[in-house]
Amino acid sequence: MGEWGIACARLDSATPTPPTADEGLTLEPRYGVPIGVVLLGAACLALLPLWGGARWLALGVALFGLLLALQTAQLRLQFADAELVVRRNTSVIRRFPYAAWLGWRLFWPAVPVLFFFREERSIHLLPMLFDARALRERLEHHLAPLGPGAPSSPL
Numbered sequence: 001m002g003e004w005g006i007a008c009a010r011l012d013s014a015t016p017t018p019p020t021a022d023e024g025l026t027l028e029p030r031y032g033v034p035i036g037v038v039l040l041g042a043a044c045l046a047l048l049p050l051w052g053g054a055r056w057l058a059l060g061v062a063l064f065g066l067l068l069a070l071q072t073a074q075l076r077l078q079f080a081d082a083e084l085v086v087r088r089n090t091s092v093i094r095r096f097p098y099a100a101w102l103g104w105r106l107f108w109p110a111v112p113v114l115f116f117f118r119e120e121r122s123i124h125l126l127p128m129l130f131d132a133r134a135l136r137e138r139l140e141h142h143l144a145p146l147g148p149g150a151p152s153s154p155l
Contacts, residue, residue: 024078025079027079030131032128033068033127033129034066034071035065037064041063042062044057068129075129076130079138082097082099102120112132
């Protein structure tokens, strides 16, 4: 995962390793954020009478939404006993041991669109491409409590 949570080319394991039943729960994909970004791109077209560059802005935002939709179709978060495993199809991209986590937060609880977590050496910000309720439940199960206040408290 890249610093901003969009899957980058760094692979810890290029060998396909299909999940087994004892490795934990895999979150279901949710397409709400990608669809919202594509719709935001379409809404940018309303700026056309005011600004000629709105067409390019709309195209860029819509393409970003389509990239998020592709990532939603390919990426999976799997909660194992000791780590969060990020998979692309059947290949493991990265493993995040819970012991190295300092905290986490879901931004905008009413309509969660971002998932932030911090490890000892890095921070990660991911778009919400999966079921937010299940994500919160699994994080609270594996990582509670993480600091002062609720598990989703600011870091």
